[in-house]
Amino acid sequence: MIEIDNVSKWYGDFNVLKHCTTSVTKGEVVVVCGPSGSGKSTLIKTVNGLEEFQEGDIRVDGTALKDKSTNLPKLRSRVGMVFQHFELFPHLKITENLCLGQMKVLGRDRETAMKKATALLERVGLEAHAHKFPGQLSGGQQQRVAIARALCMDPIVMLFDEPTSALDPEMVNEVLDVMVELAREGMTMMVVTHEMGFARKVANRVIFMDRGEIVEDATKDDFFGKPRSERAQQFLSKILTH
Amino acid sequence: MFSDFDFGVIQRSLPYLIKEGLTFTLTLTALSTIGGVILGTLIAMARLSSYRVLQVAGAGYVNFLRSLPLVLVIFWFYFLMPYILQWVTGASSPVPVGAFASALITFTIFEAAYFSEIMRAGIQSIPRGQPAAAAALGMNYWQSMWYIILPQAFRNMLPVILTQTIILFQDTSLVYVVSLPDFLGAASKVAQRDGRLVEMYIFAAIVYFIISFFASWLVKRLQARIAIIR
Ligand SMILES: Nc1ncnc2c1ncn2[C@@H]1O[C@H](COP(=O)(O)OP(=O)(O)OP(=O)(O)O)[C@@H](O)[C@H]1O
Ligand SMILES: [Mg+2]
Numbered sequence: 001m002i003e004i005d006n007v008s009k010w011y012g013d014f015n016v017l018k019h020c021t022t023s024v025t026k027g028e029v030v031v032v033c034g035p036s037g038s039g040k041s042t043l044i045k046t047v048n049g050l051e052e053f054q055e056g057d058i059r060v061d062g063t064a065l066k067d068k069s070t071n072l073p074k075l076r077s078r079v080g081m082v083f084q085h086f087e088l089f090p091h092l093k094i095t096e097n098l099c100l101g102q103m104k105v106l107g108r109d110r111e112t113a114m115k116k117a118t119a120l121l122e123r124v125g126l127e128a129h130a131h132k133f134p135g136q137l138s139g140g141q142q143q144r145v146a147i148a149r150a151l152c153m154d155p156i157v158m159l160f161d162e163p164t165s166a167l168d169p170e171m172v173n174e175v176l177d178v179m180v181e182l183a184r185e186g187m188t189m190m191v192v193t194h195e196m197g198f199a200r201k202v203a204n205r206v207i208f209m210d211r212g213e214i215v216e217d218a219t220k221d222d223f224f225g226k227p228r229s230e231r232a233q234q235f236l237s238k239i240l241t242h
Numbered sequence: 243m244f245s246d247f248d249f250g251v252i253q254r255s256l257p258y259l260i261k262e263g264l265t266f267t268l269t270l271t272a273l274s275t276i277g278g279v280i281l282g283t284l285i286a287m288a289r290l291s292s293y294r295v296l297q298v299a300g301a302g303y304v305n306f307l308r309s310l311p312l313v314l315v316i317f318w319f320y321f322l323m324p325y326i327l328q329w330v331t332g333a334s335s336p337v338p339v340g341a342f343a344s345a346l347i348t349f350t351i352f353e354a355a356y357f358s359e360i361m362r363a364g365i366q367s368i369p370r371g372q373p374a375a376a377a378a379l380g381m382n383y384w385q386s387m388w389y390i391i392l393p394q395a396f397r398n399m400l401p402v403i404l405t406q407t408i409i410l411f412q413d414t415s416l417v418y419v420v421s422l423p424d425f426l427g428a429a430s431k432v433a434q435r436d437g438r439l440v441e442m443y444i445f446a447a448i449v450y451f452i453i454s455f456f457a458s459w460l461v462k463r464l465q466a467r468i469a470i471i472r
Binding site for chain 2 (some may be wrong): 091100202
């Protein structure tokens, strides 16, 4: 589904991504973790072309990002993305947040879009808030709406960039629950997160990044059981002790 | 000292002042605000684009017009426009342009420079995550601008835009230098005709003051109401 092939990226002289290679197959849930500044967000944003990269290539469902003829907006419409800070459109009501992409990008009529929006709002338990503005919802609710908005586009894969790290602790679980359910339904997911409980529950594989490199790319059991690299061991012991 | 004054001149000329003068002024203000905001937004987008040529052209436009006195631009346009149109259309003689059209084009072009600075600040005030979220949904540049960025930028900047409109309203009085029939022009025509200069100019000043003052008050009230809930 996603093939990341020897991708390198620089910000000026700064080498953010160094020869990153990995892949995500259909139905797989891959968790990406690593210390702050290691390039996790950058890596996940290269997958739908929100960040450019200088070397290597990425293929999403067979479409190569570096291919000049690739229609990036079209590809992005098939890849759902959830951001750390939700990024709902604050000037639009929840229903409009959910319908806009469907109508303007996928060309659905309002009725079809609305049906889908209502169904997905119900699914994340927020149908009662359909006519509010994003600013009237709590962080956890906003992030659930953001997930519903992405799902409205019928994505073939979902990307999450630290979806719970901007939330108050008591709201983390309501968002993780939605994600766990999604994973169990077979959605292909690439998730940057430090929630190791989530990783243990539903991840197939865990990728550990440090200083722009993929240091460890292992099945969940291998990663938590016997991480090979010292850096991953250190990271795990730090993150699991508190 | 007001014993010599004849304020009756105001009452007698009021229908003319309002029907001709004030209508001209207010229509000119409204239409050139709309035109200026649209053109200004396009210039702001050019300056914020990733194309070097557009950036330079946009910056050049703004800096050039902001360094010219408005009166000069009004003069130029009024006298040159017929020749420019002759050149553009290839007509055999200068194409006459109506007084209103000439003023409207002048103010739109001039004010666009100021509105573009306002809209540029507005666009830059939108968090970077917003265009990213729009792009992630598959929107192209124009969709992201039209549905996501510009509505928010416009709303954030509306008080500033309206304040600039009040300045524009006052600036439109400058068209009287080319004898266009705006409010001040109409007032001064009556003043000359009836020899009532002081009365008419006091009255004109009061009208400009009241309208500007009331508009500023409205802007302040509006400010609180339109803020986007965050
Ligand atoms: N636009 C940019 N220009 C220059 N450097 C950048 C830019 N964006 C990110 N970086 C740098 O690239 C590195 C990787 O950033 P990235 O956001 O991918 O890290 P991350 O692993 O997601 O970290 P975090 O856990 O803090 O979110 C960081 O050192 C950051 O400072
Ligand atoms: Mg990050």
